[in-house]
Amino acid sequence: MTETIEEGRRDAKRRATRTSLVTAARSLTARHGVQGFTVEQLCEQVGVSRRTFFNYFATKDEAILGAPADELPADAVAAFLAGGGDEPFTGDLAGDFVELLAAAHEGAALTREEHVALHRALVAEPRLLDQLMERGRAMEERMAALVAEREGLAADDPRARVAATLLGAVGQAVAMRFFSTESVTSFRDEAAPDLQALRDLRLTPRP
Structure with a gap:
């Protein structure tokens, strides 16, 4: 039971991180264009590492499209x-x-x-x-x-x-x-x- 609850929390955290990256990527693109910001700047805005970003997406384009x-x-x-x-x-x-x-x-x-x-x-x-x-x-x-x-x-x-x-x-x-x-x-x-x-x-x- 405890393991199930913990797994649910981890899944929720992963979804929240993914959503935050997508939201920030779209916002930055709307304001600056894809070439107007770096992955590092995106990660800084969300508060995650560059490595975390690439755990979810291979490119900025993927992050924007979700x-x-x-x-x-x-x-x-x-x-x-x-x-x-x-x-x-x-x-x-x-x-x-x-x-x-x-x-x-x-x-x-x-x-x-x-x-x-x-x-x-x-x-x-x-x-x-x-x-x-x-x-x-x-x-x-x-x-x-x-x-x-x-x-x-x-x-x-x-x-x-x-x-x-x-x-x-x-x-x-x-x-x-x-x-x-x-x-x-x-x-x-x-x-x-x-x-x-x-x-x-x-x-x-x-x-």
Whole structure:
């Protein structure tokens, strides 16, 4: 029991350190550009060593962008692949897809304020958009692979790719609304109308 509590504290400390580095990196980038500050200056602002920084990130760019887009919690991935049955995963592909995205957002601990900071950093350094888009493509490929595995489809089955693209677009739209408003709703609640609209659509011709 004591070991579990201690491990929880260490995890919380690691998350806090990572978040502090990301927040400071984005703030410095928005004010000075990527080349306008050093790793040492970033570490000094956060109060950590240079070695600690490189325990979390390989470059300043990585610190600015934060957690990679394809970092999905292992337990959520396992529940998604199992096809639901354990709350909050229900067996509905669209709903479970959103649950997986919600778990990723929660794992990244990205707040609205941090999203604004990222936007400001990207405005200051547009070249980072290319890296962000590449992360998006990697995320879509991984989600397509997960959908294929869950549904028992071949890895190159176009249905898995189309499903991941469609559901990913819904997830992106939900995320944009979630982070751009002062709403106190959860990511899941924000996604509910979109999921219902998706289910109401007739995506195949009527007989």
